[in-house]
Amino acid sequence: MGHTSLEKIIALQKKTPHIRNLCILAHVDHGKTTLADCLVASNGIISSRLAGKLRYLDSREDEQIRGITMKSSAISLHYTTGNEYLINLIDSPGHVDFSSEVSTAVRLCDGAIVVVDAVEGVCPQTQVVLRQAWLENIRPVLVINKIDRLIVELKLTSQEAYTHLQKILEQVNAVTGSLFTSKVLEERAEKDAEAQSSCTENGSGDQVYDWSAGLEETDDSDLYFSPDRGNVVFASAIDGWGFSIHQFAEMYSQKMGIRSSVLLKTLWGDFYLNAKAKKIMKGAQSKGKKPLFVQLVLDNIWSMYDAVVTRRDKEKVEKMVTSLGLKVMSRDLRHSDPKVLLSAICSQWLPVSQAVLSMVCEKLPSPAEISAERVEKLMSVGARRFDSLPEQTQELKKAFLDCSADETAPVIVFVSKMFAVDSKALPQNKQRPLTQEEIAQRREQARQRHAERQAANQSAETLKGTELNMLPTALSVKTAVEEDNKEHFVAFARVYSGVLRKGQKVFVLGPKYDPSLLPEGCSAADVLPSVPHMACCTVDSLYLLMGRELEELDEVPTGNVLGIGGMEEFILKSATISTSPSCPPFTPLNFEATPIVRVAVEPKHPSEMPKLVRGMRLLNQADPCAEVLIQETGEHVLVTAGEVHLQRCLDDLRERFAKIEISASKPIIPFRETVIRPPKVDMVNEDMGKQQKVAVIHQVKEEQTKYPEGVQVDSTGLVTLTTPNKMATVGVRAIPLPEEVTRLLEDNVELIRTMEQFSLFAWEDKTLDINQKILENIQEFKVKLESNLQGRKWRGAVERIWAFGPRRCGPNILLNSVEGYRRPSVWQCLEREKETEKAEIRDFDNSIASGFQLATLSGPMCEEPLMGVCFSVETWDMKLSAPLAQQDSIDEDSQTAEPNIDNQNESSDTHETNASSASSNRSRSGAEAAGSSVDCYGPFSGQLIAAMKEACRYAFQAKPQRLMAAMYTCEIMATAEVLGRVYAVLSKREGRVLQEEMKEGTDMFIIKAVLPVAESFGFADEIRKRTSGLASPQLVFSHWEVISSDPFWVPTTEEEYLHFGEKADSSNQALKYMNAVRRRKGLYVEEKIVEHAEKQRTLSKNK
């Protein structure tokens, strides 16, 4: 078959019923790309000699080197059997990391070729792809590949091979069956739930009896693969042969005079040929006869391999060739490698492309046969039911089903991914053979240039200036070249309805677009109203995808796979394109793998940061599964599906998108610091307090170093600290907050922020309008807080909250326990109507709060934010000196002197301002003024901030400190046999299993566990490796958890000595984390430079 011309394909594209969109799916290394090669070769695009070796669709360099496919790529093929068919073939990768690429491929197809290795059988990815095909409602056909390995490697007899093949078929069908069962059960459960809700009075007793009814009622016979149904092909793509039973049935019906329909039914299965009776009988196995399949089919192939490969019997080969009526070139006959001869014979005798393509054309549906069920599934996003969509949208379903290429039909296109193409590869820029005139022209130009150069050389010494003039032009040429190397994005898409034309105006609908939000009556031609997730653009260029090449097209009718250029501005990863704005976005792709491997990337040369950012943006667009983000810490994080995927992303960044050297490292792990109630038991679970503390070396220096001068700590943890100028003293105590309160504070950050804003406005005597809903929420939040802060210690605490921190809205509380100081509460937005009794704000109130904010932002353990700590200010004394007071009174000249209410402060200078008095003077202005008393310690407000911050830190340290680690919840799906290994990996990484249950209707277990983020690097990959891909974890950040071990713990009691030894070298998890963070931040780490003094190299250097 010759090379199919572009015109032919264009003509075929218009015949929708003769189009087949299909993808090849399989486990890694089962021969997808090789099979694709054979199919490509049948169209004369590559030589059939090279088929299977070239891997034409693996166009990336690393794909060729590694020998695995990493992206899905499409090619259009032409096939004739009476009718002419256009086959849009998409090859997909098999590796787990790239299952997102499979999703993008499956979405665009109507059918799938599932390839299974005849030796390895059903592998984990086979199951996955079958599931994916199932979820997308596309019809699969089966190719059992690598049959040659059964003959050559395993040296099975044809009889053994038959049983082996049967087994594989059973395995595949078992997978399909379980998918089917789970779906039926699911539907049943839904129905049950509906039934139950509709008639609750019905006793549930009768439900028990018909539990299996659902399964029996539903017909599943057309789901399964069976050779006699014609949806199975046996093949060896590498040797270029393949057959379906159909072919042999035809062949033998002519030869033996048995009707082909009978043969078709009996050729696979437990039948044998009774030669005497000339009858086909049942029960070959029980009678010890050769099944028909072995006798008529396998034996022939076996003898062929025997003659050609094993014994190299030339005469026999020639006999076979002539009897089959084939022509083999003498060059092939003489070739020393028998494989060459074999593939020469086989590819003529039983060409694999013939077998596969005819099966595809017969068994797989054309785009026009799209099922209503699938359409509804595609159109209903998320949990939305199809019937809930707007009417106009529902009407589009008809367009889907019609699949018509009419002018009037609305255009509906789905873009499943964007892929980057070198601008050189675009057809516009492709080099074409030059015409005669052009060649002449170029020659002329070259001659001129040559002449100029010679002239320049002659006058080089005299005319340096000209060269300088020429320099800028050279530079501009260079930039032009760089421009050329820009990556172009092509959208990988399929037309579901209508005809997409070049220059057409279309709507691009993002995945979050909602057609029901649309204003009435607007079409693509209108000026676009701003609707979220919708853009309007003109189709730039259309391409026919031919593997590594692109061919330009002017229009693409319905049912075809195509590439769309110039969409990178509008589409991020996937989108729906339509001329009708009421078209809903398609359901998001089902990704089997979510990105979990996180790394931080940095350019080798820091100045290339902008390039990196640009490159990462491009990468994000080009890869359906990669995620990129900039973290608050300034790290650029790349999240990928696995290590191989990561490697590919990094390669892409280096060579295509950023074109710079980059390095990847573990990202920074966040921690939180907190305090807890003093533990009752020690590390060996002995009751504390009763035991005698052993005199220890550890305690020798500790006491003296802990607190500097000016800090007093009493036994209850109250810390009193005076500012350097001895003007003010604050007493602070740290109290752990109950866990529920912390969670409450975290969940209500927005509310706290609103409250904070309100207080700020109130401060300025303005009011902020908060809507009723939020006020109710705040009220509810307050009630919840109160209910969680019970007990004597917390009496009235909620009313006394001074501030939240850090950043004014964090999970820590500053409590006002100063006797006699009543400041306006943070809840004042709730009490607006009541006009509460006049609360006053003292000077420097803000400084105390600022000190608290600073202290909570970075704790003493490793400068990480605090969490779940309450700082209670118990005393706050101020002694402001006379000059300050005077200055203040000057400030207050416009204000009427107010009586001093505060008795606690003897000093008369603390002027009290009414928060409610609407004067332009506020206490803070006085505060700032007071701060102007310049002494050697700087402004007073600053001193107070620092003092408060230090006091908080010491108060924190006076309590048992703990580190909090970020935790992932991780959900692992695993089969029963690898369960043990999953547990091993989890426990090695400090994970904790929460629950484990069996998934209904399958043999999969679902394990829920929590795992510290710090231990999660390489976790997914390790689990995958250890379970050979049978378990795949999904990690999601869930919460912060206190690490139970004390980072400052040293053994003190006799028991602990016995258990841990003197130094307690056994790893302390919290200490390990803490020191890692401190080291990273350049803080002091209590570590000896040399562990053992005697074990140093004792010689001096110059000896």
Next chain:
Amino acid sequence: MSIFTPTNQIRLTNVAVVRMKKAGKRFEIACYKNKVMSWRSGAEKDLDEVLQTHTVFVNVSKGQVAKRDDLSSAFGTEDLTEACTQILAKGELQVSDRERQSQLEHMFRDIATIVAEKCVNPETKRPYTVILIERVIKQLQQSIQIQRAHMRLRFVLPARDGKRLKEKLRPLIKTVENEDFTEQLEMVCLIDPGCFRDIDELIRCETKGKGTLEVLSLKDVEEGDEKLE
């Protein structure tokens, strides 16, 4: 010549000498290398891991032990261990190689951390990572765009001072984010943290305490993660 040839010069190996002059006398103790700093910082708690011997010398390399009388007159005790700890704490010593190395490393880290903490990328308003800063410092020929993270201030000035003060404040302010001049001048602006005291002083003196100054954020950085899209 592989035969060991004795020399008349004896070198002490693995010994760090800590010296102290007290009461007109010189005292020395023999310690292990790389250990004295750990002791001083409190990381090493075992005295035997620091001292070679609980003896106070006059000269360690000559092996001359200090006299008991001198010890008691200088340290007020005859307890050798006590004297040793005093010398360890206050004496002078030659910092040994690895101690110096770790000190330098520590300082370098510290500097990089401070730079990373205080500065942002002016384009993205996001901090740089410490590792990146370290790398830039090490390879000095490279440069990145860096800017001291701005401080966000909000001040309210009485109307009559407003206009006058604004002119004076103008050169100190980087960008004005919000300005509202109705009955009083209210401004939210970004400043270089170095100017804070000047501004504070200016407002306090010029308005005689009537203006208010509030720090909204110490450093103006982008919060939260950003998805690159």
